[in-house]
Amino acid sequence: MYNTTDQNSPELNMDHLRQLMGQQAQRRPIFENIAILGCGYVGSALAEYWEDRGHCVTGTTTSRERIASLSTTLSKVVLMRGDNVTAVQDLLQGQNTLVVSAAPSGSQEASEVDYEATYLTTAKNLAKGLKQTPNLTQIVYLSSCSIYGDRQGSWVDETSSASPLEHKSQVIYESENIILQAANEHQKVCILRLGGIYGPDRELVNMFGDLAGMTIPGKGDRFINWVHRDDIIGAIDFIRCNELEGIYNLVDDSQMTVKEQVKLVCDRYNLPPVNWDSSKLSNRRKSLQVSNEKIKAAGYELIHSQLLV
Numbered sequence: 001m002y003n004t005t006d007q008n009s010p011e012l013n014m015d016h017l018r019q020l021m022g023q024q025a026q027r028r029p030i031f032e033n034i035a036i037l038g039c040g041y042v043g044s045a046l047a048e049y050w051e052d053r054g055h056c057v058t059g060t061t062t063s064r065e066r067i068a069s070l071s072t073t074l075s076k077v078v079l080m081r082g083d084n085v086t087a088v089q090d091l092l093q094g095q096n097t098l099v100v101s102a103a104p105s106g107s108q109e110a111s112e113v114d115y116e117a118t119y120l121t122t123a124k125n126l127a128k129g130l131k132q133t134p135n136l137t138q139i140v141y142l143s144s145c146s147i148y149g150d151r152q153g154s155w156v157d158e159t160s161s162a163s164p165l166e167h168k169s170q171v172i173y174e175s176e177n178i179i180l181q182a183a184n185e186h187q188k189v190c191i192l193r194l195g196g197i198y199g200p201d202r203e204l205v206n207m208f209g210d211l212a213g214m215t216i217p218g219k220g221d222r223f224i225n226w227v228h229r230d231d232i233i234g235a236i237d238f239i240r241c242n243e244l245e246g247i248y249n250l251v252d253d254s255q256m257t258v259k260e261q262v263k264l265v266c267d268r269y270n271l272p273p274v275n276w277d278s279s280k281l282s283n284r285r286k287s288l289q290v291s292n293e294k295i296k297a298a299g300y301e302l303i304h305s306q307l308l309v
């Protein structure tokens with residue numbers, strides 16, 4: 001077990017992850033300069049994983065108070081925002097791989113302006129910066145399955161059209177396109193569309209536990225797609241090693257309704273069950289089943305194919 005003082009990446013089990021990923025192909029140099037724009041929940045754990053394997057990782061944060069804890073594991077920590085074009089250009093210099101894992105920070109729900117700055121302006125700055133950094137040959141951009149919108153429970157894959165429900169998902173989709181258009185023969189761009197992220201310190205019991213014993217409007221028949229943080233790290237490294245490009249979904253195999261997921265959590269933690277009141281309409285409408293066949297066909301094997309509760 002590798003312990004860190006950063007609250008966003010507690011006790012990542014490096015040996016376990018390494019063992020599970022040991023069979024993967026390796027096309028890229030063994031040791032690289034890697035930049036991670038946005039060292040939050042995913043980015044800081046990914047940085048720790050790569051530092052542990054000998055890469056030189058530069059990670060970014062927008063919070064001065066996070067610099068000290070991130071510096072315990074990263075080669076270099078930069079205080080910056082992606083909407084600062086000069087800071088982005090400086091970050092990209094000398095890097096071989098870039099992972100974009102930025103999302104608006106803060107305890108309050110982010111405004112549309114924050115979303116546009118964090119995703120759209122950052123994407124435009126990255127597209128400019130990539131033109132000046134030909135040695136940066138692999139870009140992995142973390143996006144979201146929210147861009148598919150509501151499919152009333154039916155399946156989507158990477159060929160399905162985007163149909164974002166909210167402005168925020170629309171912004172993420174536009175940012176994807178800006179980054180994709182920056183790709184060229186030597187600079188590969190891979191978009192990873194993630195389901196809801198869970199893992200250490202973001203356990204499902206913390207998301208669903210409050211519902212225990214309550215009566216919830218609706219049938220609970222919406223499908224929610226999840227992905228464990230270990231698989232995000234595993235898939236990003238797989239993309240880097242195999243120089244993948246284009247769009248890939250990343251969710252687990254569980255394909256369960258919210259009712260089934262909540263039951264799993266309540267049973268596991270001996271919590272009172274949730275009652276679903278099907279005489280009332282649910283106030284949530286998004287339901288879809290996301291296919292992960294493309295990334296599996298490329299050779300990625302999920303570490304956590306079923307929900308961990």
Ligand SMILES: NC(=O)c1ccc[n+]([C@@H]2O[C@H](COP(=O)([O-])OP(=O)(O)OC[C@H]3O[C@@H](n4cnc5c(N)ncnc54)[C@H](OP(=O)(O)O)[C@@H]3O)[C@@H](O)[C@H]2O)c1
Nearest residue numbers: 038039040041042061062063081082101102103105144197
């Ligand atoms: N959370 C989900 O369930 C979910 C689902 C689908 C996709 N995603 C995507 O997955 C990625 C990783 O998510 P996460 O949960 O690890 O996010 P997170 O924990 O909120 O971390 C986001 C990181 O982005 C940084 N940041 C905030 N505003 C920024 C800006 N304007 N420019 C540059 N960096 C900025 C934050 O800085 P500080 O260090 O100062 O906080 C933090 O380091 C994101 O791209 C997100 O959109 C998330």
